[in-house]
Amino acid sequence: MDAFSDSGRVVGVSPSSHQTSASNSMGKVVMASVIGTMVEWYDFLLYGTAAALVFNKLFFPSLDPLMGTLAALGSFAVGFIARPLGGAVFGHFGDKIGRKTMLMTTMFMMGGGTFAIGLLPTYAQIGAWAPALLILLRVIQGIGIGGEWGGAALMVIEHAPRNQRGFFGSLVQIGFPLGMLASTGIFAYLSRMPDAEFLSWGWRIPFLLSSVLVLLGFYIRLKVTESPVFEAAAASSEQPPKIPLLEVLTKHKRNLLISIGLKVCEVAWVYILTVFVVVYGTTVLHIPKAIILDGVLLGAALELITIPLFGWLSDRWGRRTLYFVGSVFTIAAAYPMFLSIQTGSSVVIALTIAVCMNLGHGSMYGPQAALLPELFGTRVRYSGASLGCQVAAGIGGGLAPMLATALLARQGHFIGVAVMIAVLGAVTFIATVFSPETYRDSLFES
Template identity: 60%
Template sequence: MTTSYDLHARAHDAGSQRSLRSVVFASTIGTIIEWYDFLIYGMAAALVFNKLFFPSIDPLLGTLAALGSYAVGFLARPLGGAIFGYFGDRLGRKSILMLTLVMMGLGTFLIGVLPTYAQIGIWAPILLISLRFIQGIGLGGEWGGASVMVLEHAPKEHRGLYGSLVQVGFPIGLVVATLVFGVIAKMPEADILAWGWRVPFLISAVLILLGMFIRSNVSESPVFEEMKARREIVSNPVKEAIFKHPRSFLVAVGLKISEVSWVYMLTVFVVVYATGTLKLPKSMILDAILVAAAVELITIPLFGFLSDRIGRRPLYFIGAIFTLAFAFPLFWLLEMRTPEIVMLTIVVAMSLGHGLMFAPESTYFPELFGANVRYSGASFGFQVAAALGGGFAPVLATALAGYMGGTAGVSVMLIVLALITLVAAMFARETKNEALLK
């Protein structure tokens, strides 16, 4: 009988090394595109959608409505994780990844050609929210498939490092999205509202075609092929992942919830708070996010490498403790309004409150589940936490800051979420030395 050891031994020959590089590149380029698509919506929601699609209510409620439409994409992500996880565990990883890319890209492109509220009234926000929902379903299935593909091709001793390269798609997507919106933000506001906001969404069409071409040439996961040969495919992998592996599922949700809330606070709420309440220039905060994302291009692979040396769990303990300690200082430092301090604050907060825990996720979460439910368990657990922490955190934070007149409530919320992750890390098991197929 072939074992996972045999599969990894084969991965060291020249052909498998080429295949591994192709899979890593295809998965990373896909996640870059997916995160770019998802993040430009968040930036547009923070900066212009309250005026274009929700203009008939007061400014605070308009911003909350725009961020609420942003949250819809997060609510759709668990559905996407369940749907595509189910088929990914039953039919294979590769074909599902092509479909998620198309769905995400189509939703993004169509947002770029939407009429605004001034042109078609209430149908504008309805269509916007519908397309956001489609975006969320696509991303819900994308991350898990890309992570599992890389994990199941990678040699055992370097799974954390290779998996972290999938996660690099997030800061690269953020860099590209921020650069594009940075250019747009320098335009006259009338031009931004008239047509400039559409450009980032329309650009995604070119990126999607590139991603589809690259992904069409990768090979199927050897672990899935072996599992299929053993006839170990289960009839309902989503159900089995939740009810036969409840501890792994709950641990995955808990590990994710602090990190995802933290990063979307930095990239969405902080943009609203800094440009609105603190009256900082849009360019200053966007530049700080850009530099922070660029730094993560280094720190995420570094943390992935460390997870192969010291394990996955220690990174979550360190990241959660940092978040607990930095939840209040984050806003105290931003309120100093000094460009250098604002930038350094965002850079440190991004790498240590986000990257430290984000880096091992694409390896750790799939490792928590057996091969026959791996896509479903990793995707659904990741996306449930993303919906709870990422979708609602910016909305709740905006409401807390608006109605309480300060950020103390926001900091307390971040501390509570960090405590949840800390508890999850205590109940998690270490997986760095476990076989992928037993």
């Protein structure tokens, strides 16, 4: 029997049958989660790049360039604000009926929303309906991705051996740089088209291609078995909570707040680097967008190596150590990063973005797929991990680029943005101080 800690996590010994299940199906589970998550992030991140390069001109053309960009980033933020709703809804059903079904549903929500954006008429064609429909589809995307991450992470770490959860969980996380490479790469290629053609039809191609990727991801996920940890909990005699989310909010408040704090700096940092820096570099510094996008591509490519490395290290050093490294680096690098961007040098910019992504984002993002779920028991794990992650994503990922753009418009320089990043880094540092170390805990409940 596994014993519970005061925080609701389990600290006993997991059943040996889990090891057999894990060893027999781990490769299939990891592949399904990585490819599925890559497709989801491809869909979600397309919007961020398009918001910085296209949507301000096609859907908010009546505003001046910076204000149009701010409006476009506002529609980008809507997707993040919708993510806690997705986390709550899919977390509830994921804890009640299983992880796999929820992952199939979120994929179709994301893919359908992305494909529809590629077909949208512009402001010039249907007026105010264009931005309204764009925002509606972004909400659908946000709800979908809000339920996706928690399920994908749980499917992998609940299959994985206890001493390798950090590593296998980090493989789910490489779906993010893979999706970023795919979405940013295709935009970087298409943005070399003549502007008239790119704005007329070229920008639609990445959104329409999503349908092919979604069908591939759906097929692969059909082959995955349900989580053995969830099945063990479902087979036990203990009654599950009627409303898992309510139990998280009433009995797991401390760990929920910790999970929000752990996520907020990492997600803000990566979207400042991949969305706001594109806006700042192209709109204010007049740096060619290809130079910025090349830096993002380099950073994402390197994260294919560093994210699993940090996940592997977290199985040996603990999750908290990597979070201390990432949060301290982010605080220290916030101001120098903008100074480097201001040089205008393609080499300096590319290296700066790549280093900042990998040491600031990758060091925390790698262990995250294991750490956040480990804070919660099986019967509320999907709800707890998803809600904590997605609330922080709404604050750090959705509002941070928009707030940074507003600060830039008001102050005319980047200092306010650097201070904002440092404050968020301090929040994550404090959350890490109060976080329990979880890498030796069992995920099974008695």
